[in-house]
Amino acid sequence: MMINGIEDEDKWLAEGIAAIQHNAFYMHRALDANNLREALKYSAQMLSELRTSKLSPHKYYELYMRAFDELRKLEMFFKDESRHGVSIVDLYELVQHAGNILPRMYLLCTVGSVYIKSKEAPAKDVLKDLVEMCRGVQHPIRGLFLRSYLAQISRDKLPDIGSEYEGDADSVMDAVEFVLQNFTEMNKLWVRLQHQGPGRVREKLEKERSELRDLVGKNLHVLGQIEGVDLGMYKDAVLPRVLEQIVNCSDDLAQYYLMDCIIQVFPDEYHLQTLETLLGACPQLQPTVDVKTVLSQLMERLSNYAASSTDVLPEFLQVEAFAKLSSAIGRVIEAQVNMPIVGAITLYVSLLTFTLRVHPDRLDYVDQVLGACVKKLSSKPKLEDQRAKKQVVALLSAPLEKYNDAVMALTLSNYPRVMDHLDNETNKVMAMVIIESIMKNYTCISTADQVEVLFELIKGLIKDLDGTAADELDEEDFNEEQNSVARLIHMLYNDDPEELLKIICTVKKSIMKGGPRRLPFTVPPLIFSALRLIRQLQSQDGDVAGEEVPATPKKIFQILNEMIESLSAVPSPELALRLYLQCAEAANDCGLEPVAYEFFTQAFVLYEEEIADSKAQVTAIHLIIGTLQRLNVFGVENRDTLTHKATGYSAKLLKKPDQCRAVYACSHLFWVDDQDGIKDGERVLLCLKRALRIANAAQQMANVTRGNSGPVTLFVEILNKYLYFFEKGNPQITSAAIQGLIELITTEMQSESTAPNAASDAFFASTLRYIQFQKQKGGAMGEKYDSVKV
Amino acid sequence: MLVPGKIQHIICPGNLCIKEVHDYLKTLCPDLHITRGEYDEEMRYPETKTLTIGQFKLGLCHGHQVIPWGDLDSLAMLQRQLDVDILVTGHTHQFTAYKHEGGVVINPGSATGAYSSITYDVNPSFVLMDIDGLRVVVYVYELIDGEVKVDKIDFKKTTTASH
Numbered sequence: 040m041m042i043n044g045i046e047d048e049d050k051w052l053a054e055g056i057a058a059i060q061h062n063a064f065y066m067h068r069a070l071d072a073n074n075l076r077e078a079l080k081y082s083a084q085m086l087s088e089l090r091t092s093k094l095s096p097h098k099y100y101e102l103y104m105r106a107f108d109e110l111r112k113l114e115m116f117f118k119d120e121s122r123h124g125v126s127i128v129d130l131y132e133l134v135q136h137a138g139n140i141l142p143r144m145y146l147l148c149t150v151g152s153v154y155i156k157s158k159e160a161p162a163k164d165v166l167k168d169l170v171e172m173c174r175g176v177q178h179p180i181r182g183l184f185l186r187s188y189l190a191q192i193s194r195d196k197l198p199d200i201g202s203e204y205e206g207d208a209d210s211v212m213d214a215v216e217f218v219l220q221n222f223t224e225m226n227k228l229w230v231r232l233q234h235q236g237p238g239r240v241r242e243k244l245e246k247e248r249s250e251l252r253d254l255v256g257k258n259l260h261v262l263g264q265i266e267g268v269d270l271g272m273y274k275d276a277v278l279p280r281v282l283e284q285i286v287n288c289s290d291d292l293a294q295y296y297l298m299d300c301i302i303q304v305f306p307d308e309y310h311l312q313t314l315e316t317l318l319g320a321c322p323q324l325q326p327t328v329d330v331k332t333v334l335s336q337l338m339e340r341l342s343n344y345a346a347s348s349t350d351v352l353p354e355f356l357q358v359e360a361f362a363k364l365s366s367a368i369g370r371v372i373e374a375q376v377n378m379p380i381v382g383a384i385t386l387y388v389s390l391l392t393f394t395l396r397v398h399p400d401r402l403d404y405v406d407q408v409l410g411a412c413v414k415k416l417s418s419k420p421k422l423e424d425q426r427a428k429k430q431v432v433a434l435l436s437a438p439l440e441k442y443n444d445a446v447m448a449l450t451l452s453n454y455p456r457v458m459d460h461l462d463n464e465t466n467k468v469m470a471m472v473i474i475e476s477i478m479k480n481y482t483c484i485s486t487a488d489q490v491e492v493l494f495e496l497i498k499g500l501i502k503d504l505d506g507t508a509a510d511e512l513d514e515e516d517f518n519e520e521q522n523s524v525a526r527l528i529h530m531l532y533n534d535d536p537e538e539l540l541k542i543i544c545t546v547k548k549s550i551m552k553g554g555p556r557r558l559p560f561t562v563p564p565l566i567f568s569a570l571r572l573i574r575q576l577q578s579q580d581g582d583v584a585g586e587e588v589p590a591t592p593k594k595i596f597q598i599l600n601e602m603i604e605s606l607s608a609v610p611s612p613e614l615a616l617r618l619y620l621q622c623a624e625a626a627n628d629c630g631l632e633p634v635a636y637e638f639f640t641q642a643f644v645l646y647e648e649e650i651a652d653s654k655a656q657v658t659a660i661h662l663i664i665g666t667l668q669r670l671n672v673f674g675v676e677n678r679d680t681l682t683h684k685a686t687g688y689s690a691k692l693l694k695k696p697d698q699c700r701a702v703y704a705c706s707h708l709f710w711v712d713d714q715d716g717i718k719d720g721e722r723v724l725l726c727l728k729r730a731l732r733i734a735n736a737a738q739q740m741a742n743v744t745r746g747n748s749g750p751v752t753l754f755v756e757i758l759n760k761y762l763y764f765f766e767k768g769n770p771q772i773t774s775a776a777i778q779g780l781i782e783l784i785t786t787e788m789q790s791e792s793t794a795p796n797a798a799s800d801a802f803f804a805s806t807l808r809y810i811q812f813q814k815q816k817g818g819a820m821g822e823k824y825d826s827v828k829v
Numbered sequence: 830m831l832v833p834g835k836i837q838h839i840i841c842p843g844n845l846c847i848k849e850v851h852d853y854l855k856t857l858c859p860d861l862h863i864t865r866g867e868y869d870e871e872m873r874y875p876e877t878k879t880l881t882i883g884q885f886k887l888g889l890c891h892g893h894q895v896i897p898w899g900d901l902d903s904l905a906m907l908q909r910q911l912d913v914d915i916l917v918t919g920h921t922h923q924f925t926a927y928k929h930e931g932g933v934v935i936n937p938g939s940a941t942g943a944y945s946s947i948t949y950d951v952n953p954s955f956v957l958m959d960i961d962g963l964r965v966v967v968y969v970y971e972l973i974d975g976e977v978k979v980d981k982i983d984f985k986k987t988t989t990a991s992h
Contacts, residue, residue: 522847563868567944574949617867624946658893662867665896669947704896712897752910759906766902798912805909805931812930 052098055088056105062088063109070116075123079134079146082113086142089181096180096232096247103184107191110149117153127157140175144185147172152192155204162196162204163213169193170220179232186225187254190261193217200267211267215276218265222258223284226297229255230290249292256300263304273309274316282320291325298324298333307344310337311358318367322374330371331386338364338393345397355397361404364390369411380419381427387412388434395441402451405438409453416460428465431457435469439476446482448473449492458496463504467520470497474523477530485533487541494549500524501561502552521560524550528564536579536590539572543595547602555609562602566618569595569602570625577629592629596622596638603641612649616642616659620666627672635670636677643684653693657701660688664704668711678717682708686726695737699753703730703760710764720771723764727772730757738787750796751787755803758784762810765823774826781807781829833857836957838882842919842937843891844868866891866919879911883960884986888913892920892936898947901927904934914986915958915965923948924956924969926982933984935967942972963987 062085069077089106091099116122117130125133131150137143151169155162169189176182196202197217198210206213232248233241262268262277278301285297301317302310310317317337321330341360345351355361368390372383391408398404412434422428435457438448448454458469473496477484484490494501500520528546533539543565550561573592599622606615619642626635642663650659664685673681685708689701706726709719734753758780765772784803807829814824836858843866845851851871854861865874878889888911895903899921908916914932922945924938938954945951954971967982 518847519849522849570946571944621946628946658867661894661896665893665898666946668897707897756906756910759909763902763906798910801912802910805912809905809909809931 048094048098051091051093052101055091055094055102058088059085059102059105059109066109066113070112073122075125078113078116078123079137082109082146083137083139083142085109086145087139089145089184090139090141092178094180096251099180099184103188106145107188110145113146114149114152117150118156127154127159130154141181141185144173144176145188148185148189148192152196155193155196158204161206161210162198163206163210163217166193166197166213166217170217170224173221174224177228179228182228183225183232183251183254186221186228187257190218190221190225190257194261197261197265199265202266211265211272212276214265215262215268215272218258218262219277219280222255222262222281225255225258226284226288226293230288230293233290233292245292252292252296255293256296259297259300259304270309270312273305274313278309278313278316282316286320286323289325291327294324295328295333298328298330299336302333302337302340307340308354310341311344311354311360314358314360314363318363321367322370326375326377330375331382331389334364334368334371334386335389338389342393342396352397361394361398361401364393365407365411372415379424379427380415380422381424381430383415384412384427384430384434387415388430388437391434391437395437399441402447406451406453409434409451409457413453413456413460416457421462422460422465428461431461432465432469432472436472439473443476443480444482445473445477445480445493446484446489449489449496455492455496463499466499466504470500471520471523473497474500474527478523478526482530484531485542486538487545490531490542490545494546497524497527498549501549501557503554517556518560521557524557525560525564528561528568531568536572536576537588539568540590540595543569543572543598547598551605558606558609559611559614562606563614563618566599566602566621569599570621573625573629592626593631593634596626596631596634600638600641610649612645613655613659616645616650617662619645620662624666624669627670630672632672632674632677635672636681639667639681643681646688653697656688656692657697660685660692660701661704664689664701664708668707671711671713671716690729690733695733695740696753699730699733699737700756702726702733703757706730706760706764710767710769712767718769720764720769723769724771727757727760727764730760750799751784752796752799752802754780754784754787755799755806759806762806766813766820774824777827781827838862838880840880840887840889840917842866842889842917843874844919844943846870862889864889864891867893877907877911879913884963885915885960885965886913888916890916890918892918899923899925899936901925901929901934905929905931908932908934915984921945921947922951924952924954924971926956926967926969928984932986933965933967937969938971 062081066078066081066085069075069081086106088102089099091102094102117127120126123130127150131147131154134146134150135143137146148169151165154160155165173182173186173189176185196204197214198204198206199214200211229248229251232251233245259281268277281297281301285294288294298320321334324330341355345355368386372378372386375382387408391405394401394404394408412431416422422431435448435454438451438454439445442448458466461469473493476482484493498504501524531542531546533542546565550557550565553561572590573595576590576592576595603615603618603622606618619638623635623638623642626638646656646659646663650656667681667685682705686702686705689705690698692698692701703726706723709717709722709726711717731754734757737753758777761772761777761780765774765777788800788803810824810827810829813820814827815821833856838860839854839858839862841854841861841863843864845854845863845866846868847870851861851863862878862880863874864878865871865876876890876894880887880889888908890907890911892898892904895907895918897903904916904918907918908931916932916934918934918936919939921936922939922943923936925934925936927934935956935958937956939945939951940953940955942951942953952971952973954969957968957970959966959968963986965984965986967984969980969982971978971980
């Protein structure tokens, strides 16, 4: 067949249609006149138009449809013997006198249709005759359409069970035979289409050929709808023949399409029962056939079938569906040596999806699939292909999504082996997926062994793997990763202190390999886990006499110390200081004075040596003072040393206002409201007075540098502190002192050299209001404030 | 409730720690006010903040700066200093709501139930404030033993307290 140009084709088509219409016109006239001879003459001429070689399949179809419509009218005429007076048997013989085979065959099929309907001969005989005679037309397109015509007119006349055309025994087999034969011949013709035409033309041809596929596939649909085709007949007669044709035709387009057809057309139950046969065809297909998709489709259908009802499941086990699919996939991969790795992995993903849906309780199956994948991956060097990597991630994510339990994944022996074959980048992606699954499902990771396996899996996030430099990574991504690890650490827990301690130690071992960039993220959550454990142990009664218990607060404090020390490598002095203070307070709560003192010392050392930024110093000193204020475990000497240091550093802060505030904060170090708390009124007053002096100095400095006094806020703050201790009953704080302060502030505010400041004014005003309120309270408080005049 | 669009303002004393939490809160409500906690990486959060909502002036401070930690009298001093009706503060991871002559001090507790050296057995909690005219209703949500418990406290601002 030669294709010259679309315009030419359109012209020929138009010519063909015109010719058909022309002949049809005369045919109609003949029909109206009940003139059989003329009708046959003109119909034959009309049908001759279908003898053309000039049209592409698409255009030929249009021509065919015109003829088809006309033939329906002719058929009606044939059916009515009273109109033409010829018996159907004779008619059947008569039309065979047509000159050319193609018109002859179309007429014969048309008569054949009437013949079968008349029941003057068994359907099977007529059909057999027709299907064999069609062999006379070997031209691919003409033959295809002719047989398609035969298929169309025979559809409703097959000798099926329960049909009016049912013959004697085995007539279903006859129907099947007929359809199979037509199918086989049509497929051969269809495949032959591809061998014609050179190069670029072939590409166009392939596309057009593809459009014809439904003509061939229709036969399978018909087979699927024959009532009499039960599982047995399908297994013994239908499937083997169809597969034979599929394999033998060696055409990738046909093979792919027809395999897909089988899967879609026939019931899932049949597929299950013929699994071996069906799968057996797969390795025999052309290497260019996308067998992955075929198998995926099959597995998808079977999965849906399994999901449709629980009764079905035993069948899967009985036919050993998993084993068969598994080995079939193995054979396909083996047979297709040139299959790229992504193809193999995609197959395993499909198989895994099937397994998770049909046999979710069989973790051994799941592990098996992973194992097969490992084997395949081992045969290649590290994965380079992006799509393949994505598929591996999909493979590993599937069990996580199915079970919503990452711990399941930890029990699959091949899981880490698959991960080992990933490059570092993808390894990290997968690690994040695992962590996300844990977070989303609140999965409890509760044993040290599980933690060990887990951290081995996510090792890409925990430390630098060979070949990567942490510097290469985008900062935001890196932070996100590490924060995920931090969150994960919070999820590791066990009620049993011994086990929890084991977990903490396991994690510690792991994160210590992380390097300075990771420690600031990973150390704090572990520290707090440990602190929580200590608190838990506190609430339990002391050591069991005589038993060496690994989990004691003392041992845990040692571990804590080591962890915080590691931060010096970063370096992270501010973070370390905060953590030391947390530990100090925890040690205090356990009554461990030396431990608490040691932690405090460390905090001070950091303050002295590492924290130089003035703003950071202010925060740090307040944290030190705030913590120290709460500790009651220290004996007098130790306490004195620490408070002395605290007040000393407070007075040495850079800015005077900061000094002032830190120093008056220190006043609280000497007054603790508890029953046994220290209540050293003198030292409190000393602090407050010192704060006053610093405030004064600040005022004067501001005078000098800016020409006016700074805000009196500091004085008001100190006044408030005076009131605080006054109310607490510090005998060193007198109402006279308070009065004095009030007057001092009032004077300062009214002074010419002071710039007005709304904030300080408001602060002072509300303080005075407070005093007034306290006075009006009456009772003991009112009495106290009696001598204070506002 | 924690759906975008339902809350008009978010007031957070601090220790969100990482940017992601900040971003998450932003999705609930764009008007986000935060002060700096000692573990916040973001250095630009202020130490204190004041804002006005309706008839109320609110003050915000993490609280590690106010010694003794959690001491209500010392917090009342900060409240006077900031000149606010309602002081929102944190650090202790323990919900408290305290009314004194100068106004109200509210500590919403820890939203995550995080460890605190100050409070044992931290229950996750947060607070919703409904400000309407001179009245504020404080709803506190606490997660105790797996159950959410809600409590309600009413505060009225007297107009004579001129701020």
